[in-house]
Amino acid sequence: MAEATVSDLGPEEAPGEVARLSALLTAANAAYHGQDAPIMSDAEFDRLRRRLSEIEARYPELQRADSASATVGAPPAKGFAKVAHRQRMLSLANAFSGDDVAEFDRGIRRFLGLGPEDPLAMTAEPKIDGLSLSIRYEAGHLVLAATRGDGRTGENVTENVRTVADIPQDLPGAPDILEVRGEIYMTHAEFRALNQRQAHAGQKTFANPRNAAAGSLRQLDVSITAARPLRFFAYAWGETSGPLGATQSETLARFRDMGLPTNPLTRRCETVADMLAHHATLAKDRATLGYDIDGVVYKVDDLSLQARLGLRSTTPRWAIAHKFPAEVAETTLERIEIQVGRTGALSPVARLTPVTVGGVVVSNATLHNADYIAGRDSEGAPIRDGRDIREGDWVTVYRAGDVIPKIQDVDLSRRPADARPFVFPTHCPVCGSEVVRPEGEAVARCTGELICAAQAVERLKHFVSRAAFDIEGFGAKQVEAFHALGWIAEPADIFTLAARDGAGQKTLENAAALQPLETGVAGVFEERRRALAEMMPGSGLGDTDGVEAYLSEIRSRGATPLATLHGWGKRSAENLFAAIETRRRISLARLIFALGIRHVGESSAGLLARSYGTFAAFRAAMEAARAHDGPEWAALNDIDGVGAVMAGAVVDFFHAPAARAALDRLVAHLEIEDAEAPASESPISGKTVVFTGTLETMTRAEAKAQAEGLGAKVSGSVSAKTDILVAGPGAGSKRTKAEELGIEVLSEDEWRARIG
């Protein structure tokens, strides 16, 4: 971006430039004072600050009381700093029945190549219903504590955690580096006492002990946390500089010796029957434990086996949570509404008469799709014995996994006489386009992807979401409001927001892509109306004219558009623009994910990014590719994990004129980072490896997981792109083909020698 010298800046450009510089400086300041890496050099920072001062000197009317030229240097006062976890904090897979647990045991044996009679000990411990926490000790001293966050990045709550009596400040005998993981919770007695104190003091009470614990830990005022009765159990670990034992149980014993609280109801089990027996005992004693548990966690005890089993994308293979049956409640289903997602999927949602389920008030529940409402599964087999769901019905509700409300059943004896089967819409309730449901698929979709406001809004929400551009302060509510106001129609508009705001929100180039506020569709735009109502009280909501009138009235008093909104001021507007500014630099993987191509989620986006390396290479290949034909198509399909459906979706995206134009507009604002090459130290990183024949010292799944951990790509078939073929006994045509192509063929022993 070329910068005009200050003396050349006309009164037209100055406001936009002030906004841009303020945003940059605020962002740099936040990055400097937060945990993030600095985003610009000190010299560049000083240069930009001087430039802002010069413009302000020239156009004094643009100077703001809280101008970044004066205030930067002060630390930002809001929220907790972010902390990247050195090792991801994972969640657990779930089991709901003894059969699921037996299947977990079988799956592990299969992966490890163990027989049904081989010993395989597991630990079984109560699953505490609290919030997970990571505590880092260096040289035996507590140096950092962080919440789980999204598993990759959490919040720095060190000072709060220091006030928790259960958690030692010092761990004598700990290795030099030890990251302890566990659960923060509150006992029933202390929860009740706290709520009484809160009520007496006229403060809000908490719905359940878990919320109380979470709310207490995340207090900006540490003295409040200190006054709250928080407790802790250690049950896992992240980075360590030395081993603490050969097994899970030994490690927990070491924790106990060091002074960390561990749960006394943890047992070592030799068989699945032992595990289920302990589950039954804990289920029976659940009410008398004095704190909430929501199941039992089983872990493979032997740490060397844990290491061999490794991790799936979000859960370890060596652990599972066996949940207790969920609590249910009865209520009436008032209405069935249809939501439209970013891919156009029409999802029915039940609006319920609010009811308490497991300590939380539930008023919505997902109904999945038309078949689910009609009482059939995707194969046409009856669910709920074929009972359908109707508006007006009495239903039992539970929270699947204690989180997502679902309808368990319908009470036909209380069905109103006038209740009629739900009729699934044939046209999109938002844009009126035709709805199609492909043969054999469960989901019905709106076909108006180019005109549907609901799809556009959902795509924008996806774009700013955590795994995509992750723009702080730019969530669903902001997207709803800004889109309804006509400020953003597509991702590129986000990056021109600051300049347009400074210049009075000039019309978008692509304003045709925006639609007026919907007024006639009951419920569908509820969320949007709520977002607007909060930001513009008394604006005569629900119609575009009312919003416009409200804004122009406030603008006439001199505020910039964003700062006119309720709850927004100059400062918060600048913070938002600063957050947007920091995300102009984006990784290729996040960009690909953010595009919202069907079938391309976070994981596949990473795969594509690593395979093509640069945006230019990726785009060129996709534009050159022809469906089911040619070298580019073959290369795309050769990526392990990419099949014809995903490949087709990606190629289609890069051939759709509207998507390409929007992409051009977007990337003009971005600086795209090339994908990192896979771990370069290992001798096989970046190589494409194929396994064939019988593997003798490890299973195929294990070999694949291990090779990928070392940065290799594992493919199923031999091609010119294959680097290494690992051939066990019984290898046939693949070996012949590899030899023809002159590809290196290794025995399993040679392979193990190669990778160390």
Added chain:
DNA sequence: GAGCCTCGAGTTCC
């Protein structure tokens, strides 16, 4: 072609 395993997409409430 069947049967895993994994991922994507949709959803709730705080």
Added chain:
DNA sequence: CTCGAGGCTC
């Protein structure tokens, strides 16, 4: 968290 569908293995 769950369900459905895609992709891979056998």
